[in-house]
Amino acid sequence: xxxxxxxxxxxxxxxxxxxxxxxxxxxxxxxxxxxxxxxxxxxxxxxxxxxxxxxxxxxxxxxxxxxxxxxxxxxxxxxxxxxxxxxxxxxxxxxxxxxxxxxxxxxxxxxxxxxxxxxxxxxxxxxxxxxxxxxxxxxxxxxxxxxxxxxxxxxxxxxxxxxxxxxxxxxxxxxxxxxxxxxxxxxxxxxxxxxxxxxxxxxxxxxxxxxxxxxxxxxxxxxxxxxxxxxxxxxxxxxxxxxxxxxxxxxxxxxxxxxxxxxxxxxxxxxxxxxxxxxxxxxxxxxxxxxxxxxxxxxxxxxxxxxxx
Amino acid sequence: xxxxxxxxxxxxxxxxxxxxxxxxxxxxxxxxxxxxxxxxxxxxxxxxxxxxxxxxxxxxxxxxxxxxxxxxxxxxxxxxxxxxxxxxxxxxxxxxxxxxxxxxxxxxxxxxxxxxxxxxxxxxxxxxxxxxxxxxxxxxxxxxxxxxxxxxxxxxxxxxxxxxxxxxxxxxxxxxxxxxxxxxxxxxxxxxxxxxxxxxxxxxxxxxxxxxxxxxxxxxxxxxxxxxxxxxxxxxxxxxxxxxxxxxx
Numbered sequence: 001x002x003x004x005x006x007x008x009x010x011x012x013x014x015x016x017x018x019x020x021x022x023x024x025x026x027x028x029x030x031x032x033x034x035x036x037x038x039x040x041x042x043x044x045x046x047x048x049x050x051x052x053x054x055x056x057x058x059x060x061x062x063x064x065x066x067x068x069x070x071x072x073x074x075x076x077x078x079x080x081x082x083x084x085x086x087x088x089x090x091x092x093x094x095x096x097x098x099x100x101x102x103x104x105x106x107x108x109x110x111x112x113x114x115x116x117x118x119x120x121x122x123x124x125x126x127x128x129x130x131x132x133x134x135x136x137x138x139x140x141x142x143x144x145x146x147x148x149x150x151x152x153x154x155x156x157x158x159x160x161x162x163x164x165x166x167x168x169x170x171x172x173x174x175x176x177x178x179x180x181x182x183x184x185x186x187x188x189x190x191x192x193x194x195x196x197x198x199x200x201x202x203x204x205x206x207x208x209x210x211x212x213x214x215x216x217x218x219x220x221x222x223x224x225x226x227x228x229x230x231x232x233x234x235x236x237x238x239x240x241x242x243x244x245x246x247x248x249x250x251x252x253x254x255x256x257x258x259x260x261x262x263x264x265x266x267x268x269x270x271x272x273x274x275x276x277x278x279x280x281x282x283x284x285x286x287x288x289x290x291x292x293x294x295x296x297x298x299x300x301x302x303x304x305x306x307x308x309x
Numbered sequence: 310x311x312x313x314x315x316x317x318x319x320x321x322x323x324x325x326x327x328x329x330x331x332x333x334x335x336x337x338x339x340x341x342x343x344x345x346x347x348x349x350x351x352x353x354x355x356x357x358x359x360x361x362x363x364x365x366x367x368x369x370x371x372x373x374x375x376x377x378x379x380x381x382x383x384x385x386x387x388x389x390x391x392x393x394x395x396x397x398x399x400x401x402x403x404x405x406x407x408x409x410x411x412x413x414x415x416x417x418x419x420x421x422x423x424x425x426x427x428x429x430x431x432x433x434x435x436x437x438x439x440x441x442x443x444x445x446x447x448x449x450x451x452x453x454x455x456x457x458x459x460x461x462x463x464x465x466x467x468x469x470x471x472x473x474x475x476x477x478x479x480x481x482x483x484x485x486x487x488x489x490x491x492x493x494x495x496x497x498x499x500x501x502x503x504x505x506x507x508x509x510x511x512x513x514x515x516x517x518x519x520x521x522x523x524x525x526x527x528x529x530x531x532x533x534x535x536x537x538x539x540x541x542x543x544x545x546x547x548x549x550x551x552x553x554x555x556x557x558x
Binding site for chain 2: 010066068069070073091092093095096097098099100101102103104106107108109110111112121125126127128129130131132133134135136137138139173174175176177178179180181182183191194195219220221222228231232237238239244245247252253263264270274275276278287289290291292293294295296301304305308309
């Protein structure tokens with residue numbers, strides 16, 4: 001099987017989630033990549049070096065600059081004339097583009113796979129991760145999105161793919177990019193961090209969140225996450241949110257502070273290797289999944305913990 | 310403009326789903342069902358557009374068993390004007406749903422279709438994007454703000470690093486994210502009034518759409534259980550654990 005992997009990139013570099021998608025794709029057969037964007041020569045060179053990559057298709061043009069699905073999907077469909085599967089990381093961009101491709105090809109997409117069981121069967125989470133379904137696709141071509149935390153990242157070096165320019169249809173004229181408001185953070189990225197410190201509603205306000213969660217995160221070299229309650233209350237921006245409707249993470253260590261552990265939150269973090277919970281409510285559901293739990297007032301316990309590290 | 314709002318009847322989001330012992334699926338017998346939370350947000354947004362004078366008529370549509378009528382009545386009670394139920398006793402996949410919706414879009418010619426970004430049962434996150442593809446319309450997915458300006462709609466989207474804004478030519482397809490709005494509750498008088506609003510019943514065959522599933526579920530299993538953890542007595546013990554894990558010096 002020949003698979004085409006959509007490469008998500010930012011600031012001239014291939015994003016980590018794509019490396020996991022490449023690992024998943026390699027289980028299906030020969031891996032080709034699609035790098036689309038404006039001025040992406042450097043990204044294409046970097047992509048060609050990823051271990052196990054064959055051909056790298058490069059579509060360079062203003063129409064592809066912001067991953068608008070109206071422009072990218074027809075380009076993918078054209079390349080699918082000689083590929084058997086399209087694989088994208090299950091990121092905001094991947095989820096935006098892949099189903100548009102699937103419908104144009106008249107196939108059902110298989111969303112957020114956790115494993116490749118065979119050429120046509122895959123496992124995927126449903127019901128907020130409370131049930132794992134094994135599904136078999138009867139479509140001739142497969143369109144798949146990959147949950148990055150379920151697959152190892154392919155090595156960035158060691159490959160020697162060939163680069164080939166493709167043009168595609170250009171601007172479909174249906175949509176345009178207006179602007180972006182990206183949250184600034186010097187900490188590790190949430191989805192690829194080894195350690196995450198997350199805060200919930202119990203922090204009471206944004207000042208407490210910064211004063212209590214962030215120093216601990218800095219001590220541990222961790223990324224900062226949040227529950228939906230903390231985001232909705234405006235303590236932190238929404239891209240901090242971990243859960244079914246936010247980001248899915250699986251770090252080595254996840255520290256949940258003042259988070260009760262609603263099923264929507266657990267869906268986003270219960271595959272973490274070690275979970276540590278700090279909560280004053282002994283009955284909080286988070287303690288049912290935590291490897292180490294500390295019952296106590298976070299306003300007292302967390303600063304003490306930070307000072308002792 | 311007309312606004313079309315597809316809604317799905319799903320297991321209530323507060324219920325913890327139970328996987329059936331025989332591994333064929335999730336047990337939905339005698340389980341509380343509700344409107345998918347993202348769809349409530351979609352209905353709310355459509356109503357707000359009507360209140361602003363942008364939308365002229367709101368059509369709610371659902372595809373599923375007869376009981377999906379209840380979900381449509383909820384949408385009508387919130388403020389939708391009429392409803393269409395496409396009855397299918399077997400589950401219809403996102404591709405099939407998108408094809409049926411594409412037929413309704415053809416018939417009704419709505420200026421906007423507002424869907425939830427994903428259903429909390431199959432967690433697919435596909436239908437809106439597929440409908441946009443099938444109708445050749447632009448898509449504004451994961452919307453946290455929607456502004457209609459003339460024949461354009463400006464959609465602020467929740468993306469991985471923050472927010473981005475796109476401008477789409479109408480007619481367009483929008484899918485809702487959680488922060489778009491806070492859905493209203495239907496008042497008792499409105500629930501009563503909703504009972505007399507029109508609700509048309511159709512079948513997939515009426516639209517000539519083949520909804521045979523493309524994916525076969527071989528097995529449904531519980532996720533691996535986490536082994537029970539321990540409670541530490543104090544901060545010092547927790548510090549020791551963090552050191553043992555190698556995340557603290």
